[in-house]
Amino acid sequence: MREVQVRRYRCRVCGGTCTVVPWEVTWRRLYSVAAMAWALALWGLVGLGMEAVRRLVNPWGHTGASEAGRWRTPMRWLRAVHQGQLLAQVHARRPWPPHWRSRQVAAHVASVVAGYAPPAAPSPPLNVLAFLGAARAQ
Structure with missing residues:
Protein backbone atom coordinates (compact mmCIF):
# COMPACT_ATOMS: atom_id res chain seq x y z
CA MET A 1 0.00 0.00 0.00
CA ARG A 2 1.28 3.44 -0.89
CA CYS A 14 -14.47 29.51 -13.25
CA GLY A 15 -13.51 28.00 -9.88
CA GLY A 16 -13.19 24.51 -11.34
CA THR A 17 -10.54 22.16 -9.98
CA CYS A 18 -8.02 19.86 -11.62
CA THR A 19 -6.16 17.07 -9.87
CA VAL A 20 -2.72 15.95 -11.08
CA VAL A 21 -1.66 12.42 -10.13
CA PRO A 22 1.14 10.02 -11.13
CA TRP A 23 0.45 7.94 -14.25
CA GLU A 24 -0.12 4.70 -12.34
CA VAL A 25 -3.00 6.18 -10.34
CA THR A 26 -6.35 5.44 -11.94
CA TRP A 27 -9.26 7.82 -11.57
CA ARG A 28 -11.61 6.88 -8.72
CA ARG A 29 -9.86 3.59 -8.01
CA LEU A 30 -7.97 2.44 -4.92
CA TYR A 31 -5.75 0.08 -6.91
CA SER A 32 -3.16 0.73 -9.58
CA VAL A 33 -3.82 -0.62 -13.07
CA ALA A 34 -0.98 -3.10 -12.50
CA ALA A 35 -2.63 -4.43 -9.33
CA MET A 36 -5.97 -4.73 -11.13
CA ALA A 37 -4.42 -6.61 -14.06
CA TRP A 38 -2.54 -8.90 -11.69
CA ALA A 39 -5.71 -9.68 -9.72
CA LEU A 40 -7.63 -10.47 -12.91
CA ALA A 41 -4.77 -12.68 -14.10
CA LEU A 42 -4.57 -14.57 -10.81
CA TRP A 43 -8.31 -15.22 -10.93
CA GLY A 44 -8.80 -15.75 -14.66
CA LEU A 45 -5.51 -17.31 -15.81
CA VAL A 46 -4.00 -18.94 -12.72
CA GLY A 47 -7.39 -20.11 -11.44
CA LEU A 48 -7.11 -18.95 -7.85
CA GLY A 49 -10.32 -18.37 -5.92
CA MET A 50 -11.40 -14.79 -5.38
CA GLU A 51 -10.63 -14.95 -1.65
CA ALA A 52 -7.05 -16.08 -2.35
CA VAL A 53 -6.64 -13.32 -4.92
CA ARG A 54 -7.93 -10.80 -2.42
CA ARG A 55 -5.39 -11.94 0.19
CA LEU A 56 -2.56 -11.47 -2.34
CA VAL A 57 -3.64 -8.16 -3.86
CA ASN A 58 -5.60 -6.33 -1.17
CA PRO A 59 -3.27 -4.48 1.23
CA TRP A 60 -5.95 -4.20 3.92
CA GLY A 61 -5.99 -7.17 6.27
CA HIS A 62 -9.45 -6.44 7.65
CA THR A 63 -12.70 -6.44 5.71
CA GLY A 64 -16.19 -5.68 6.91
CA ALA A 65 -18.60 -8.46 7.88
CA SER A 66 -20.68 -7.95 4.73
CA GLU A 67 -17.58 -8.52 2.56
CA ALA A 68 -16.33 -11.67 4.28
CA GLY A 69 -15.84 -14.46 1.76
CA ARG A 70 -16.40 -12.33 -1.33
CA TRP A 71 -14.77 -9.54 -3.26
CA ARG A 72 -16.93 -7.61 -5.70
CA THR A 73 -14.33 -5.07 -6.78
CA PRO A 74 -12.86 -7.14 -9.66
CA MET A 75 -16.37 -7.42 -11.15
CA ARG A 76 -16.52 -3.62 -11.13
CA TRP A 77 -13.17 -3.53 -12.94
CA LEU A 78 -14.48 -5.90 -15.62
CA ARG A 79 -17.59 -3.73 -16.06
CA ALA A 80 -15.37 -0.66 -16.38
CA VAL A 81 -13.25 -2.38 -19.04
CA HIS A 82 -16.41 -3.35 -20.93
CA GLN A 83 -17.68 0.24 -20.76
CA GLY A 84 -14.34 1.67 -21.90
CA GLN A 85 -13.66 3.42 -18.57
CA LEU A 86 -10.64 1.25 -17.73
CA LEU A 87 -8.08 -0.15 -20.16
CA ALA A 88 -10.27 1.19 -22.95
CA ARG A 94 -10.31 -7.31 -28.61
CA PRO A 95 -14.00 -7.58 -27.65
CA TRP A 96 -15.27 -10.77 -26.04
CA PRO A 97 -18.52 -12.62 -26.70
CA PRO A 98 -21.43 -11.48 -24.49
CA HIS A 99 -22.08 -15.03 -23.22
CA TRP A 100 -18.65 -15.37 -21.55
CA ARG A 101 -18.57 -15.78 -17.80
CA SER A 102 -16.68 -13.30 -15.62
CA ARG A 103 -13.68 -15.59 -15.11
CA GLN A 104 -13.32 -16.02 -18.89
CA VAL A 105 -13.48 -12.26 -19.36
CA ALA A 106 -10.87 -11.76 -16.62
CA ALA A 107 -8.56 -14.24 -18.36
CA HIS A 108 -9.09 -12.48 -21.69
CA VAL A 109 -8.42 -9.00 -20.26
CA ALA A 110 -5.30 -10.23 -18.43
CA SER A 111 -4.01 -11.97 -21.58
CA VAL A 112 -4.48 -8.87 -23.72
CA VAL A 113 -2.80 -6.67 -21.11
CA ALA A 114 0.06 -9.19 -20.81
CA GLY A 115 0.70 -8.63 -24.51
CA TYR A 116 1.76 -5.07 -23.71
CA ALA A 117 4.57 -6.22 -21.41
CA PRO A 118 8.10 -5.55 -22.61
CA PRO A 119 9.90 -8.64 -23.92
CA ALA A 120 11.94 -10.52 -21.34
CA GLY A 133 1.98 -4.82 -19.29
CA ALA A 134 -0.67 -2.83 -17.44
CA ALA A 135 1.32 0.38 -17.40
CA ARG A 136 1.82 0.25 -21.16
CA ALA A 137 -1.77 -0.82 -21.83
CA GLN A 138 -3.30 2.08 -19.95
Whole structure:
Protein backbone atom coordinates (compact mmCIF):
# COMPACT_ATOMS: atom_id res chain seq x y z
CA MET A 1 0.00 0.00 0.00
CA ARG A 2 1.28 3.44 -0.89
CA GLU A 3 -0.07 6.85 -0.04
CA VAL A 4 0.08 9.24 -2.97
CA GLN A 5 0.08 12.98 -2.61
CA VAL A 6 -1.71 14.75 -5.42
CA ARG A 7 -1.70 18.34 -6.58
CA ARG A 8 -4.97 20.19 -6.98
CA TYR A 9 -5.39 23.37 -8.91
CA ARG A 10 -8.33 25.75 -8.94
CA CYS A 11 -9.14 27.89 -11.95
CA ARG A 12 -9.26 31.56 -10.98
CA VAL A 13 -11.87 32.27 -13.63
CA CYS A 14 -14.47 29.51 -13.25
CA GLY A 15 -13.51 28.00 -9.88
CA GLY A 16 -13.19 24.51 -11.34
CA THR A 17 -10.54 22.16 -9.98
CA CYS A 18 -8.02 19.86 -11.62
CA THR A 19 -6.16 17.07 -9.87
CA VAL A 20 -2.72 15.95 -11.08
CA VAL A 21 -1.66 12.42 -10.13
CA PRO A 22 1.14 10.02 -11.13
CA TRP A 23 0.45 7.94 -14.25
CA GLU A 24 -0.12 4.70 -12.34
CA VAL A 25 -3.00 6.18 -10.34
CA THR A 26 -6.35 5.44 -11.94
CA TRP A 27 -9.26 7.82 -11.57
CA ARG A 28 -11.61 6.88 -8.72
CA ARG A 29 -9.86 3.59 -8.01
CA LEU A 30 -7.97 2.44 -4.92
CA TYR A 31 -5.75 0.08 -6.91
CA SER A 32 -3.16 0.73 -9.58
CA VAL A 33 -3.82 -0.62 -13.07
CA ALA A 34 -0.98 -3.10 -12.50
CA ALA A 35 -2.63 -4.43 -9.33
CA MET A 36 -5.97 -4.73 -11.13
CA ALA A 37 -4.42 -6.61 -14.06
CA TRP A 38 -2.54 -8.90 -11.69
CA ALA A 39 -5.71 -9.68 -9.72
CA LEU A 40 -7.63 -10.47 -12.91
CA ALA A 41 -4.77 -12.68 -14.10
CA LEU A 42 -4.57 -14.57 -10.81
CA TRP A 43 -8.31 -15.22 -10.93
CA GLY A 44 -8.80 -15.75 -14.66
CA LEU A 45 -5.51 -17.31 -15.81
CA VAL A 46 -4.00 -18.94 -12.72
CA GLY A 47 -7.39 -20.11 -11.44
CA LEU A 48 -7.11 -18.95 -7.85
CA GLY A 49 -10.32 -18.37 -5.92
CA MET A 50 -11.40 -14.79 -5.38
CA GLU A 51 -10.63 -14.95 -1.65
CA ALA A 52 -7.05 -16.08 -2.35
CA VAL A 53 -6.64 -13.32 -4.92
CA ARG A 54 -7.93 -10.80 -2.42
CA ARG A 55 -5.39 -11.94 0.19
CA LEU A 56 -2.56 -11.47 -2.34
CA VAL A 57 -3.64 -8.16 -3.86
CA ASN A 58 -5.60 -6.33 -1.17
CA PRO A 59 -3.27 -4.48 1.23
CA TRP A 60 -5.95 -4.20 3.92
CA GLY A 61 -5.99 -7.17 6.27
CA HIS A 62 -9.45 -6.44 7.65
CA THR A 63 -12.70 -6.44 5.71
CA GLY A 64 -16.19 -5.68 6.91
CA ALA A 65 -18.60 -8.46 7.88
CA SER A 66 -20.68 -7.95 4.73
CA GLU A 67 -17.58 -8.52 2.56
CA ALA A 68 -16.33 -11.67 4.28
CA GLY A 69 -15.84 -14.46 1.76
CA ARG A 70 -16.40 -12.33 -1.33
CA TRP A 71 -14.77 -9.54 -3.26
CA ARG A 72 -16.93 -7.61 -5.70
CA THR A 73 -14.33 -5.07 -6.78
CA PRO A 74 -12.86 -7.14 -9.66
CA MET A 75 -16.37 -7.42 -11.15
CA ARG A 76 -16.52 -3.62 -11.13
CA TRP A 77 -13.17 -3.53 -12.94
CA LEU A 78 -14.48 -5.90 -15.62
CA ARG A 79 -17.59 -3.73 -16.06
CA ALA A 80 -15.37 -0.66 -16.38
CA VAL A 81 -13.25 -2.38 -19.04
CA HIS A 82 -16.41 -3.35 -20.93
CA GLN A 83 -17.68 0.24 -20.76
CA GLY A 84 -14.34 1.67 -21.90
CA GLN A 85 -13.66 3.42 -18.57
CA LEU A 86 -10.64 1.25 -17.73
CA LEU A 87 -8.08 -0.15 -20.16
CA ALA A 88 -10.27 1.19 -22.95
CA GLN A 89 -8.28 -0.34 -25.79
CA VAL A 90 -8.76 -3.89 -24.47
CA HIS A 91 -12.46 -4.18 -25.22
CA ALA A 92 -12.30 -1.80 -28.19
CA ARG A 93 -9.62 -3.86 -30.00
CA ARG A 94 -10.31 -7.31 -28.61
CA PRO A 95 -14.00 -7.58 -27.65
CA TRP A 96 -15.27 -10.77 -26.04
CA PRO A 97 -18.52 -12.62 -26.70
CA PRO A 98 -21.43 -11.48 -24.49
CA HIS A 99 -22.08 -15.03 -23.22
CA TRP A 100 -18.65 -15.37 -21.55
CA ARG A 101 -18.57 -15.78 -17.80
CA SER A 102 -16.68 -13.30 -15.62
CA ARG A 103 -13.68 -15.59 -15.11
CA GLN A 104 -13.32 -16.02 -18.89
CA VAL A 105 -13.48 -12.26 -19.36
CA ALA A 106 -10.87 -11.76 -16.62
CA ALA A 107 -8.56 -14.24 -18.36
CA HIS A 108 -9.09 -12.48 -21.69
CA VAL A 109 -8.42 -9.00 -20.26
CA ALA A 110 -5.30 -10.23 -18.43
CA SER A 111 -4.01 -11.97 -21.58
CA VAL A 112 -4.48 -8.87 -23.72
CA VAL A 113 -2.80 -6.67 -21.11
CA ALA A 114 0.06 -9.19 -20.81
CA GLY A 115 0.70 -8.63 -24.51
CA TYR A 116 1.76 -5.07 -23.71
CA ALA A 117 4.57 -6.22 -21.41
CA PRO A 118 8.10 -5.55 -22.61
CA PRO A 119 9.90 -8.64 -23.92
CA ALA A 120 11.94 -10.52 -21.34
CA ALA A 121 14.08 -13.62 -21.39
CA PRO A 122 13.21 -15.95 -19.88
CA SER A 123 9.55 -15.03 -20.19
CA PRO A 124 7.78 -14.73 -16.82
CA PRO A 125 4.35 -16.31 -16.16
CA LEU A 126 1.30 -14.64 -17.74
CA ASN A 127 0.10 -13.17 -14.45
CA VAL A 128 3.43 -11.37 -14.07
CA LEU A 129 3.28 -10.22 -17.69
CA ALA A 130 -0.21 -8.81 -17.03
CA PHE A 131 1.19 -6.82 -14.12
CA LEU A 132 4.11 -5.54 -16.24
CA GLY A 133 1.98 -4.82 -19.29
CA ALA A 134 -0.67 -2.83 -17.44
CA ALA A 135 1.32 0.38 -17.40
CA ARG A 136 1.82 0.25 -21.16
CA ALA A 137 -1.77 -0.82 -21.83
CA GLN A 138 -3.30 2.08 -19.95
